Amino acid sequence: MVRIALVTVSDRAARGEYQDLCGPAMAAWLKTAVTSPHDLLTSVVADGVDSVGGELVRLCDEERVDLILTSGGTGPSPRDLTPEAMKVVLEKELPGFGELMRKISLEKVPTAILSRQTAGTRGTTLIVNLPGKPASIAVCLDAVFPAVPYCLDLIGAGRIETDPAVCRAFRPS
Amino acid sequence: MVRIALVTVSDRAARGEYQDLCGPAMAAWLKTAVTSPHDLLTSVVADGVDSVGGELVRLCDEERVDLILTSGGTGPSPRDLTPEAMKVVLEKELPGFGELMRKISLEKVPTAILSRQTAGTRGTTLIVNLPGKPASIAVCLDAVFPAVPYCLDLIGAGRIETDPAVCRAFRPS
Amino acid sequence: MVRIALVTVSDRAARGEYQDLCGPAMAAWLKTAVTSPHDLLTSVVADGVDSVGGELVRLCDEERVDLILTSGGTGPSPRDLTPEAMKVVLEKELPGFGELMRKISLEKVPTAILSRQTAGTRGTTLIVNLPGKPASIAVCLDAVFPAVPYCLDLIGAGRIETDPAVCRAFRPS
Numbered sequence: 297m298v299r300i301a302l303v304t305v306s307d308r309a310a311r312g313e314y315q316d317l318c319g320p321a322m323a324a325w326l327k328t329a330v331t332s333p334h335d336l337l338t339s340v341v342a343d344g345v346d347s348v349g350g351e352l353v354r355l356c357d358e359e360r361v362d363l364i365l366t367s368g369g370t371g372p373s374p375r376d377l378t379p380e381a382m383k384v385v386l387e388k389e390l391p392g393f394g395e396l397m398r399k400i401s402l403e404k405v406p407t408a409i410l411s412r413q414t415a416g417t418r419g420t421t422l423i424v425n426l427p428g429k430p431a432s433i434a435v436c437l438d439a440v441f442p443a444v445p446y447c448l449d450l451i452g453a454g455r456i457e458t459d460p461a462v463c464r465a466f467r468p469s
Numbered sequence: 470m471v472r473i474a475l476v477t478v479s480d481r482a483a484r485g486e487y488q489d490l491c492g493p494a495m496a497a498w499l500k501t502a503v504t505s506p507h508d509l510l511t512s513v514v515a516d517g518v519d520s521v522g523g524e525l526v527r528l529c530d531e532e533r534v535d536l537i538l539t540s541g542g543t544g545p546s547p548r549d550l551t552p553e554a555m556k557v558v559l560e561k562e563l564p565g566f567g568e569l570m571r572k573i574s575l576e577k578v579p580t581a582i583l584s585r586q587t588a589g590t591r592g593t594t595l596i597v598n599l600p601g602k603p604a605s606i607a608v609c610l611d612a613v614f615p616a617v618p619y620c621l622d623l624i625g626a627g628r629i630e631t632d633p634a635v636c637r638a639f640r641p642s
Numbered sequence: 643m644v645r646i647a648l649v650t651v652s653d654r655a656a657r658g659e660y661q662d663l664c665g666p667a668m669a670a671w672l673k674t675a676v677t678s679p680h681d682l683l684t685s686v687v688a689d690g691v692d693s694v695g696g697e698l699v700r701l702c703d704e705e706r707v708d709l710i711l712t713s714g715g716t717g718p719s720p721r722d723l724t725p726e727a728m729k730v731v732l733e734k735e736l737p738g739f740g741e742l743m744r745k746i747s748l749e750k751v752p753t754a755i756l757s758r759q760t761a762g763t764r765g766t767t768l769i770v771n772l773p774g775k776p777a778s779i780a781v782c783l784d785a786v787f788p789a790v791p792y793c794l795d796l797i798g799a800g801r802i803e804t805d806p807a808v809c810r811a812f813r814p815s
Contacts, residue, residue: 372561372590373623379561388718388725391564391737392744392755398565406615406639409565410623417718442752450719450756466752545734545763546796552734564737571738579788579812582738583796 298334298454299361300326303341303351305369305378306428310342318367321430325437332457337361343369348381356385356421362453363444364421365437368428370413378425379412386416386423390447393424393440400439401432415440420452442466471507471627472534473499476514476524478542478551479601483515491540494603498610505630510534516542521554529558529594535626536617537594538610541601543586551598552585559589559596563620566597566613573612574605588613593625615639644680644800645707646672649687649697651715651724652774656688664713667776671783678803683707689715694727702731702767708799709790710767711783714774716759724771725758732762732769736793739770739786746785747778761786766798788812 302322309316319338326336337359341347348369355361369378382389393415401408413425413436424440426433445456445465458465475495482489492511499509510532514520521542528534542551555562566588574581586598586609597613599606618629618638631638648668655662665684672682683705687693694715701707715724728735739761747754759771759782770786772779791802791811804811 371623372563372595372620374625376561388722388758390718390756390758391740392748392757394564395568395741395744396748396755398568402565402569405641406637407619407641409569409613409616410563410620411565412561412563422718440755443755446753447718447756450717452720464752468751468753544796545736545768545793547798549734567737568741571741575738575742578814579810580792580814582742582786582789583736583793584738585734585736 298332298456299337299359300334301337301339301355301359301361301364303339303348303355303364303366305341305343305348305366307342307375309340316340317430318428318433321433322365322367322426325434329437329441329458329463330456331459332455334456343375343377345377345380345384348378349384352381352385352418352423356418361421362448364423365426366423367426367433370411370425370427372410372412376412379414382414382416382423382425385418387418389414389416396439397436400435401427404435417451422447422451422453438463471505471629472510472532473507474510474512474528474532474534474537476512476528476537476539478514478516478521478539480515480548482513489513490603491601491606494606495538495540495599498607502610502614502631502636503629504632505628507629516548516550518550518553518557521551522557525554525558525591525596529591534594535621537596538599539596540599540606543584543598543600545583545585549585552587555587555589555596555598558591560591562587562589569612570609573608574600577608590624595620595624595626611636644678644709644802645683645705646680647683647685647701647705647707647710649685649694649701649710649712651687651689651694651712653689653721655686662686663776664774664779667779668711668713668772671780675783675787675804675809676802677805678801680802689721689723691723691726691730694724695730698727698731698764698769702764707767708794710769711772712769713772713779716757716771716773718756718758722758725760728760728762728769728771731764733764735760735762742785743782746781747773750781763797768793768797768799784809
């Protein structure tokens with residue numbers, strides 16, 4: 297059974313000061329797009345290299361999840377440290393994910409260039425950073441998810457299928 | 470009072486062998502675009518990791534400027550060492566700036582892909598690399614400056630306002 | 643005489659299990675595009691940081707080639723290690739090459755974002771990574787090669803001329 301983890305990165309959500317809307321936004325997108333059976337793990341962690349990095353390592357190395365989606369912590373603010381955590385956790389960075397998500401988001405707002413979101417692999421897990429704004433999550437997933445199933449194939453993760461009406465996953469023949 | 474520094478990076482300009490045209494080009498653009506009061510610091514330094522890096526650190530840590538624009542030294546030539554200086558100085562790199570400036574410049578010349586210009590933050594200072602050609606400076610500033618005021622807000626730097634007829638700065642509500 | 647090296651990176655081709663089609667694809671493109679005289683060196687190496695890195699260093703430091711084109715080994719699979727070799731070999735990375743090649747390839751397939759291909763310089767040698775699929779090699783060379791001759795000029799490598807009907811090389815006047 298494929299395992300997908302959704303990690304909301306937010307000081308305030310971790311302290312319970314506001315409701316996590318990003319985890320549900322990621323889950324809602326996956327529910328419409330991914331048609332093959334999968335387990336969903338969800339967590340909320342505070343910003344920080346150790347808090348984010350520790351959770352990502354745990355999900356990769358202990359929980360053996362196939363795919364992790366994170367949201368939040370990728371901007372230039374002092375507490376935005378998700379990319380610093382990625383630097384510690386990733387074995388291979390895939391710069392094309394960040395490039396495409398910034399390009400797509402730039403069609404909406406000029407501040408899209410402030411995002412440092414990236415993606416990459418650790419062992420047989422693919423990790424993709426998404427924005428911390430619920431409305432932007434679907435925009436980014438629409439853009440990059442068509443490449444996710446084949447990426448999982450390539451790294452030896454589980455196989456996932458998508459609904460082509462929502463997400464036209466591509467696998468070279 | 471917001472402080473903005475303009476750093477021309479050029480061996481020949483630093484030796485006085487030719488007149489610095491990049492500093493004035495950056496200043497002219499700012500004069501039309503930035504409407505809020507600000508101090509301008511200008512300097513000309515030779516190419517090199519130590520010369521560029523030292524000046525950037527001085528401007529960030531001693532002069533406490535809010536924004537630094539550099540011009541020059543970002544190509545592949547042996548004396549182009551501005552990105553190497555950035556690597557030493559930056560705490561957080563913002564890859565979206567370089568991506569967008571290369572994309573925009575690519576509409577003019579195919580050699581735009583040779584530029585290694587980037588941007589990023591050190592403490593409460595944002596540093597943005599611009600090309601060493603005066604004519605290309607406005608092209609790049611037009612592209613990325615709409616994201617600069619909000620970036621300064623996020624990192625705790627001073628607030629700047631722009632003339633929307635020249636530069637439509639965006640701040641999420 | 644300008645020296646150009648073509649390096650096919652592939653475990654299976656290196657073991658002779660299948661015929662190298664990438665080297666010939668790169669050679670065929672150069673034959674139509676580059677009109678100035680040049681020596682061609684070709685090699686096939688197994689995937690791996692040491693095998694690829696060692697060959698690149700040998701071609702740069704001993705063979706003193708002006709330009710190296712590699713194909714293969716840039717994806718996220720466990721045996722894709724060309725970018726890791728580049729990290730060891732390059733003195734200056736030129737991120738605009740990878741950005742443009744991914745952007746162009748993305749017009750064909752959404753999995754283009756999985757490519758980690760890059761380019762950069764070591765001494766007076768320019769190294770450019772191309773995909774491991776013969777059909778994609780021309781697509782990428784068409785996109786980035788217009789900037790290659792001027793890049794070679796800038797790093798002190800040999801001068802090459804191109805047929806403008808195939809590749810409109812650009813040199814600022």
